[in-house]
Amino acid sequence: MEKEHYNFFAMVNRMKLINRWALMQNTQSENIAEHSHSVAVIAHALALIGNKEFGRNYNAERVAVLALYHDTTEVITGDMPTPVKYYNDEIKNVYKEVEAVAGERLLKMLPDDYKSEYTSLFEKNEEDRDLWKLVKAADKISALIKCIEEYRMGNKEFEIALKAQEKKIEEINLPEVQFFNEHFLPAYYLTLDEHTK
Helix, strand or coil: CCCCCCCCCHHHHHHCCEECCCCCCCCCCCCCHHHHHHHHHHHHHHHHHHHHHHCCCCCHHHHHHHHHHHCCCCCHCCCCCCCHHHHCCHHHHHHHHHHHHHHHHHCCCCHHHHHHHHHHHHHHHHHHHHHHHHHHHHHHHHHHHHHHHHCCCCHHHHHHHHHHHHHHHHCCCCHHHHHHHHHHHHHHHHHHHHCCC
């Protein structure tokens, strides 16, 4: 009897092949696997900040997993540049439908017994609503960090994006984000020598 094979994890592994910031000159490319790791680290930190500083009861491990998978559908859709994805409501809604179809395709690549464990990573549920807010905030912080890194390397291509991302972070109405912005984000503007003083 032939053994069944499943493609899910091999497809997830392809996240490293999908580059971000496609419309901009980059000093160093960033793929969605690297980005998702960054978002997971930051989202986990935001959850811990919420728990320790603001009396929240976030599941920090759960938010990290949601963040790790938040862009996984892009192994099927590719990374659509933000100016295109959010050009208007019609395009935004169509893209959300495309992402949903991509999520369904990925879930079909798992054995039936595993699908229920992964479904909530691709289909948002009410139970995770507050955690998804942290993931979204972490996603924006990660984008800001990329802009900081590029601008620090002298890449003027990111100058306007840097200012726009800084403004977006300031406008996020979450105390966890404000705390991260005040206490942790300044270090990203420093050089290695400044870090190790």
